[in-house]
Amino acid sequence: MTRSTLVVVPVYGDLESLLRCADGLLEHLDTDRHRALFVNDCGPEADTIERALLDRIGDRPGFRYERNDHNLGFVGTCNRAVTELDRGTGSDDAEAVLLLNSDAVPTAGFLDAMLEVLDEERTGVVTARSDNATIASIPYRLTNRGAARTEARTRAVWGAIAPLLPVSQVLPVAMGFCFLTRRELITEHGLFDDAFAPGYGEENDYCLRIARHGWLAKIANRALVLHAGGKSFSGNRNALRAAHQRELERRYPFLPDAVAAYQRHGTTATERFADALVPAGPAPRLAVDLRHAQDADALVREIDAAFGDGFGLEARLPAGTTAPARWTVASDTPNPDDLVTVAVLVDPTPAEVVTANRRALQLVVVRSAPPSVPWSSRTHRTGADTVAGIVDRFAEVVAPGTLASARARIDASLAAPLEDRAQALEARWAAVLPLDLTAAEVASANAADEVTRLRRELDDLRASRSFRTGQAIAKVASRLPGRR
Structure with a gap:
C-alpha cells in the first residue's frame, strides 16, 4: 500500500535542533506524497523561533506552520495537530501519521523504510533506529565504557549492520521521538491520553492501548533518525518521567518485565554486539x-x-x-x-x-x-x-x-568479513538461548520463591505467642508514666 503521511513536528524550544530537523525534512521528505506540519507550542522564545522557522521553510509545497494560542505541551499539541489542524486526506486506510520530535534529524529513505514496516500485518506503530533512543539505539551496548555514542559512530555502525538485520522486529513499545502510526487507529482509539500531559509515557500508553486490540509495535531497522534528546522540553523531567512511569505500571503491570525480556531475548546477536562487530577506538x-x-x-x-x-x-x-x-x-x-x-x-x-x-x-x-x-x-x-x-x-x-x-x-x-562474523554469532546465540532462557526462568522463580518464603516467615512470626506477648508488653509500656 502506498500511504500518504502527515508529519507533525511540535515546536517548543532549542532553535538549532529545530532547524536541523526542518533541514532533514526539506531534504528527505517527498512532498508529492507527504506533508509536514510544524506547530509552535508557545515556548519562551516563540516569536524568535517562528521567524527563523518560517524563513527556513518559506512557502515550500507540502510544508505548513501553525501556532497554538497558548502552551499545550507535547501531548496537547500532537492531539490538536492530528485531530483539529489536519484531519487527514479523507481516506483513513491510506493515511499515516508521523509524530517527530523537533530535535530529531531524519536521514535518507527513513520514511519509506518505516512505511514498509507499517504495512506489515497487524503493525500499529513503527519507530526508527537512532543514536539516542534507549533500546532503539545503535550501538546500544558499548565495548568502551567511557565512550560516547556520537552521531558519526551511529551512522557508521548502522550503515554496516543494518543490511544484516531483519527488516523489522517486534518491540514491547515504540520510541516517541519518531512515532509512526495508522490514521485509522487514531480515529478508532484516540491518540494521546491527557493523563500523560505535558509529555513522557504517552507513546507507551498508546502502544499498549492498541495492543489490547491485536496491534504490534515494531522497529524499522532500515530507518535511521538521529535524536539529540531533551532539547525541546522544559521543566523537571526526572520527576515527570517517574510519575508517568508509575502510572504506566499501574495500568500495565507487565511492562517492566516485557522490556527486560526484550532486552534479554528479543534483540538479535548482531545488534547486541554491533559495537564490537564494527570496532573503533582503543584496543579490544x-x-x-x-x-x-x-x-x-x-x-x-x-x-x-x-x-x-x-x-x-x-x-x-x-x-x-x-x-x-x-x-x-x-x-x-x-x-x-x-x-x-x-x-x-x-x-x-x-x-x-x-x-x-x-x-x-x-x-x-x-x-x-x-x-x-x-x-x-x-x-x-x-x-x-x-x-x-x-x-x-x-x-x-x-x-x-x-x-x-x-x-x-x-x-x-x-x-573475517562482517557478514560471516555476524552469521557465526547468530548461530552461537541460538545454540545457547535455551540455556539462557532456563537461567532467566530459574532466577525469576528463585526470586519469587524467596519472597514467598519471607512472607510465610513473617506470617508465622505474627501468629506466634512470643510476638503477641511482645505487642502486649509494648502497649502497656507506652502507657507508663514518663514514656512517650
Whole structure:
C-alpha cells in the first residue's frame, strides 16, 4: 500500500535542533506524497523561533506552520495537530501519521523504510533506529565504557549492520521521538491520553492501548533518525518521567518485565554486539576468569604472552594470584551487558557459558579436565560436561600451554568479513538461548520463591505467642508514666 503521511513536528524550544530537523525534512521528505506540519507550542522564545522557522521553510509545497494560542505541551499539541489542524486526506486506510520530535534529524529513505514496516500485518506503530533512543539505539551496548555514542559512530555502525538485520522486529513499545502510526487507529482509539500531559509515557500508553486490540509495535531497522534528546522540553523531567512511569505500571503491570525480556531475548546477536562487530577506538578488551584454574599463575603468564600485545586485559583471579601491571583486576561480578571482544574461560559451568555468551564476541575455553572425569569432580557437579558440545562448536577450545594457537585463530576470526562474523554469532546465540532462557526462568522463580518464603516467615512470626506477648508488653509500656 502506498500511504500518504502527515508529519507533525511540535515546536517548543532549542532553535538549532529545530532547524536541523526542518533541514532533514526539506531534504528527505517527498512532498508529492507527504506533508509536514510544524506547530509552535508557545515556548519562551516563540516569536524568535517562528521567524527563523518560517524563513527556513518559506512557502515550500507540502510544508505548513501553525501556532497554538497558548502552551499545550507535547501531548496537547500532537492531539490538536492530528485531530483539529489536519484531519487527514479523507481516506483513513491510506493515511499515516508521523509524530517527530523537533530535535530529531531524519536521514535518507527513513520514511519509506518505516512505511514498509507499517504495512506489515497487524503493525500499529513503527519507530526508527537512532543514536539516542534507549533500546532503539545503535550501538546500544558499548565495548568502551567511557565512550560516547556520537552521531558519526551511529551512522557508521548502522550503515554496516543494518543490511544484516531483519527488516523489522517486534518491540514491547515504540520510541516517541519518531512515532509512526495508522490514521485509522487514531480515529478508532484516540491518540494521546491527557493523563500523560505535558509529555513522557504517552507513546507507551498508546502502544499498549492498541495492543489490547491485536496491534504490534515494531522497529524499522532500515530507518535511521538521529535524536539529540531533551532539547525541546522544559521543566523537571526526572520527576515527570517517574510519575508517568508509575502510572504506566499501574495500568500495565507487565511492562517492566516485557522490556527486560526484550532486552534479554528479543534483540538479535548482531545488534547486541554491533559495537564490537564494527570496532573503533582503543584496543579490544579481553576478559579472563581464572578463579577455577588449578594453576592460575601459569595461565596468567600464558595469557599475557598470547594476548597482552594488542588487547586490554581484565581478569577475575583467585586470592594470592599476581597479575601483570597492564592487566585490570576486577573485584566484583561483571555486568553481562558490559561487552568485551574476547572472553577466556577455564572449565566453565553452564552459567558461566551463558554469561560469556551475552558478554563476549569471541570465546576461548581452556579445558584442563582429563577425558575421564569422576563424578566427584567439579565438571560433573556443575554440569559443565552438558555444554561441552556447544563449547566445541562455538569456542576456541585449547589445553593449558596452547593458548598461542587460540590467539592466531581469534585474530583470523576478527578479520573475517562482517557478514560471516555476524552469521557465526547468530548461530552461537541460538545454540545457547535455551540455556539462557532456563537461567532467566530459574532466577525469576528463585526470586519469587524467596519472597514467598519471607512472607510465610513473617506470617508465622505474627501468629506466634512470643510476638503477641511482645505487642502486649509494648502497649502497656507506652502507657507508663514518663514514656512517650
